[in-house]
Amino acid sequence: MNRRWLLFFYSVPAKPVSTRMMVWRKLAKSGAVQLKGAVYILPYSEGHYELLQWLANEVVSLKGDADFTVIERFENIKDAELTGLVNGQREKDYKKIERELDEIERKISGVKKGTGAFDFKKLSGRLKKLSKGFEEFQRIDFFASRAGIALKKRISEAENEIRNLSGYTAKEELIINKRAEDYRRRTWVTRKGPFVDRIASAWLVKKFIDNEATFRFIQENEAQKAGLRDVLFDIKAGEFTHTGGMCTFEVLLKCFRIKDKALKTISEIVHELDLKDGVYAPQESRGIEEILRGIRKSSKDDSEILERGMEVFEFLYSSKT
Known part of the structure; x- marks a missing residue:
């Protein structure tokens, strides 16, 4: 069965040259390939269809001509x-x-x-x-x-x-395996002013370890007052915190042996934003950080920051699965 293609053709005034270059750059960035002359092809998708629709209108607004069509098959060119x-x-x-x-x-x-x-x-x-x-x-x-x-x-x-x-190592020998069933209906306690690692870790706990988990925020010097059913995380002397070259989110993944390709990608984002050591370079990092900063500025308290921040990671996870 042949693949569907989009065929885009256009002409623009010879001057200014910048107009022609602008159209060419947008086509190149979209992945379109020149078939011949000013005729370009793209594999069909709704996104590509909308892109060419928009680009054709822009060419016309620049006093040029443009059109595109969906091709089911070419007579003389094999797929x-x-x-x-x-x-x-x-x-x-x-x-x-x-x-x-x-x-x-x-x-x-x-x-x-x-x-x-x-x-x-x-x-x-x-x-x-x-x-x-x-x-x-x-x-x-x-x-x-x-x-x-x-x-x-x-x-x-x-x-x-x-x-x-x-010299970066995960130092897995320092990781002790845990069972999720031992951490059900517990209160997870961390430092006030949650940000990337704490928000991501809380989301991970709620989604993969205990969907009934509750969270509480304390000053770091109050850690010794934690109750027997409290689980300290991302805090000095916490049960789950930075270990070796790993952030808390990565430690939780290792301890509870959670294997998920999407979580691996998210862990790299969290690692980069939390440790900023250049070990990973995920392209989404800056955008995620800016969104979480906006949440911190616009939320009334730590609980709201956590709740709204966890939604960001839920959406991010959905986009990766």
Whole structure:
């Protein structure tokens, strides 16, 4: 069965040149590939349909002409050829990333051989920037090209190498396995003024450990007054708190042996925002942090901050599953 495609064609006045470049950039950013001349193709989706509808209107507003159509099949072009055309463009995009990654890998190799100096902040910063660029191209890698899969593996390996060189370890030997049934109907106690790690940890407890859990906030110097049924978390001397190179959210995942691909992604976001050590570079981090800051500023107390903040992580989890 052939795939449906969107065919977009347009013309704009020769001057100013910036108008033509603006349209080209938007098409390129969407993942559209030039078929011939000013004719571009995109695999069909509702999102792409709306994008081209909007772009056609914009071209007309710039005194140009544009239209698009849905194509069920081409008479003289096989579907595999079109897919190959799109993948070919993605491979060209990835080449830019590969060249930078080659240089980073040489730096890592030099450090391991003892022939180069190791600057964790600089090297991890370069890889973080590279990863962000890769994610932008991966978003429009509609058919999971081989080049994209191979490059993703190389980036992941480079991230692990840099972590190992920095001495980062999860220190799992310090983690004691826990049973969720032993933590039912308990009060989880943490520091006042909850933010990223505490909010995310509370959400994790409520969703995966005990949906009847309650929460309380104290000053750090009040921890010794906690009751027998209280569970201290993300607080000095707490049962669940930062361990080794892990934030509290990561510790809870390990202790309760919660394995979930979406939670792994969320844990990287929480880790980066809480520890800011450059170990991970999730693209959503900044946006999540800004939303949580807004919640803190607009909430009347810690309980409201926690409740509204947990909704953010619930929505984030839903988007990842």
